[in-house]
Amino acid sequence: MKIEIPQVKKRVHELRFPVRWGDMDAMGHVNNSQHFRYMETARIEWMCSIGCQPAPLGQGPVIVNAFCNFYQQLAHPDQLLLTTYVSDPGRTTFESWCTIERESQPGVVCAAGGATVIWVDAALQKASPLPDWMRAVVS
Template sequence: MHEKHHLFSKEFNIRWQDMDAYQHVNHTIYFVYMQECRIAWLQYHNVNMDGVGRAPIVSEISCKYLRPITFPQEITIDLYFTHRAGRRIYFYQEIKDKNNPSVIFATGAITVVWIDTTSGRSISPPKEYDYILETPELVNT
């Protein structure tokens, strides 16, 4: 198991439209929450996300559902960097109860690769991306 380094947190209020027929948040929405946290982290650090020439893509993602989320729950999504292997960058995320952080609703594992948008081939991440992964002073807690 790799050590995880906290990068960012984002709070959400569960919306009624996130619920499914079973009266809890639909399983697909968990992926949306995790994505929104990752994008907010990139925006916080002003990483260029215009998709021209290069872009980060999710090459693998999984979610372990631990307990249901229901409306009107308030949640916090935490983003952690775990490690790199070549051009692959590995993240871990937790979806928690905002008011009781010991309650974890789900965990996620995400692998990101930067690509050249013309060729579709993987490339090294831009320097500013490396910098926010590797510089503790820029970690938002």
């Protein structure tokens, strides 16, 4: 399967975040599942910052897939810089991306991943077109 990488990603948010002691596993590094939590936290903080609050009974974003590539181990007490990007708006979806760096090593990506975001109508339980305001943000 060929993965299409977008030519242009729009940088939309930065978040500084500490590695917590409990994020580590028996191997002494951050457990891989935590990277998805870090990216989720960055994505949700960005969405809230643009007025896209969770709406369990209305319309809003839902993740339909997610991935992460791991390049360097992270450990407590690293301080992280998570940078969120968006790209490829479609009729009902857009792509979100995140890089994870140590603040002490700017520009060195320790992990990178992303997620496809689909806009859904919770009451109808189906995809809905991206609202114009969201399309403008992710374009």
